[in-house]
Amino acid sequence: MKAPKKQIAKFKKAARELGCDEDESAFDEKLKQLAKAKAALKALKYPYVRDLIEVLRPHPRGLSRRLVLHTLERKRKEAGLSIPEKFEQSVQSAYNKHSVDSSVFKKRKAPEWQGLFYSPQGKRSGIWAVYPDRANAWLERFHDDT
Numbered sequence: 685m686k687a688p689k690k691q692i693a694k695f696k697k698a699a700r701e702l703g704c705d706e707d708e709s710a711f712d713e714k715l716k717q718l719a720k721a722k723a724a725l726k727a728l729k730y731p732y733v734r735d736l737i738e739v740l741r742p743h744p745r746g747l748s749r750r751l752v753l754h755t756l757e758r759k760r761k762e763a764g765l766s767i768p769e770k771f772e773q774s775v776q777s778a779y780n781k782h783s784v785d786s787s788v789f790k791k792r793k794a795p796e797w798q799g800l801f802y803s804p805q806g807k808r809s810g811i812w813a814v815y816p817d818r819a820n821a822w823l824e825r826f827h828d829d830t
Contacts, residue, residue, distance in 0.1 A: 731778060732756070732778035733782060733800065734823065734826075735759070736756070736782075736812075737822070737823065739755050739759075740801070740812060743813070744816075745804060745811075745813065747812060748812075749811070749812055750810070752812055782798070783803070784796055784799030784801070785803045799818065800815060801815070802815065
């Protein structure tokens with residue numbers, strides 16, 4: 685019986701070195717930190733999607749593409765972030781990937797409920813809008829500070 689106790693002691697030592705604790709609340713806190721880190725990594729997979737949601741959410745009828753781009757650029761500058769050389773193309777790409785009206789979205793064969801954005805006045809109208817419920821669900825899934 686001494687072998688299992690020795691093994692448990694080694695396990696506990698290794699767990700403590702990794703920052704684990706026998707206290708359940710401490711374990712839960714570590715788990716939350718891990719979940720936040722995972723969400724941050726997922727957010728890197730979806731650049732500009734959160735920004736688009738934040739800009740479009742207060743405007744149920746949508747905004748012109750030009751105004752969305754201008755607002756995103758202004759917000760980046762105010763936050764001290766650089767404006768990438770291909771900023772406009774990157775934002776357009778993020779929109780297309782998540783817009784139910786986009787051929788890019790349709791080619792992905794994603795279910796329509798995964799489409800966060802749409803054009804309320806039709807494709808090529810230059811008016812962008814967000815589905816609030818879908819966007820909220822996306823933010824809850826990929827970000828902790830909604």
